[in-house]
Amino acid sequence: MATISSAPMPGMQQIDLSKLNIHQLAKLKQQLDQELNVFQDSLQTLKIAQQKFVESGESVEKLTAAKGKTILVPLTGSMYVPGTIVDTDNVIIDIGTGYYAQKDIEGAKDYFKRKVQFVTEQMEKIQSMGVGKSKAREAICMMMEMKVQAQSQEKKASTS
Amino acid sequence: MADEVQKKLQKEFEIYNNLKKEYHKAVALKQQLDSQLNENKAVKEELALLKKDSEVFKLIGPVLVKQDLEEARQNVSKRMEYINKEIKRCDGNISALENKQEAVHENLNKLKSNLEHLKISA
Numbered sequence: 256m257a258t259i260s261s262a263p264m265p266g267m268q269q270i271d272l273s274k275l276n277i278h279q280l281a282k283l284k285q286q287l288d289q290e291l292n293v294f295q296d297s298l299q300t301l302k303i304a305q306q307k308f309v310e311s312g313e314s315v316e317k318l319t320a321a322k323g324k325t326i327l328v329p330l331t332g333s334m335y336v337p338g339t340i341v342d343t344d345n346v347i348i349d350i351g352t353g354y355y356a357q358k359d360i361e362g363a364k365d366y367f368k369r370k371v372q373f374v375t376e377q378m379e380k381i382q383s384m385g386v387g388k389s390k391a392r393e394a395i396c397m398m399m400e401m402k403v404q405a406q407s408q409e410k411k412a413s414t415s
Numbered sequence: 416m417a418d419e420v421q422k423k424l425q426k427e428f429e430i431y432n433n434l435k436k437e438y439h440k441a442v443a444l445k446q447q448l449d450s451q452l453n454e455n456k457a458v459k460e461e462l463a464l465l466k467k468d469s470e471v472f473k474l475i476g477p478v479l480v481k482q483d484l485e486e487a488r489q490n491v492s493k494r495m496e497y498i499n500k501e502i503k504r505c506d507g508n509i510s511a512l513e514n515k516q517e518a519v520h521e522n523l524n525k526l527k528s529n530l531e532h533l534k535i536s537a
Contacts, residue, residue, distance in 0.1 A: 350457070351454045351461070352454055352491070354471060354491075355474060356461065356462070356469060357470040358469070
């Protein structure tokens, strides 16, 4: 029990995998699996966020073309009323934590471009971290296999 | 004698489990605070980028209420300060729980080996 809890965190410091026993390796692998899952989930969420920002950016570009034209405003999912956009030069953007800021079209485009860039950067960071963890996981798997094989050979040797 | 130790062990184990639960709760709280802090950071940056005459609204219930830009900036800064303080408190709580957990864990191990000794000698 005590040896497992004192197993060093992967990535925090260099550890020699060959010095760990099978239990420790299994525990480490489990930990890495969990972390990889978290990464996967985060990537999924970031992808959705990125998509939203891209879509919003596209809508803003289309907005200027809609000047003077009649549009249909959805009241519910299946009911629309006609209307016109009076001000196609300014939009109000949700910038988070309940704050909304009015921006002109250029500013809005810039905002969404920045947001997409930010999210993309985060995704790249997570991806590179994920690659490192995957490599560590592979190494642990290999080491575990080697240990299991060594153990079974020992058993054979002692029984024969 | 063995029964007594067994009872003690059970009690200690319960304490340990409770500590574990508390620990997980504290960690979850910290994660929540972290994400809040990040969101506020993004908002602060965005507010800093706005021009002086830009209009800022705050969502209160279903309506957008116009707000002073300077006030909004101060508000976000204050909120970040508060969240930072909360995070510090939470960190302290987490490390305290870690220490407690370790102590109880050691105790548990001691009781376990105690029990085994008693069983062997009995």
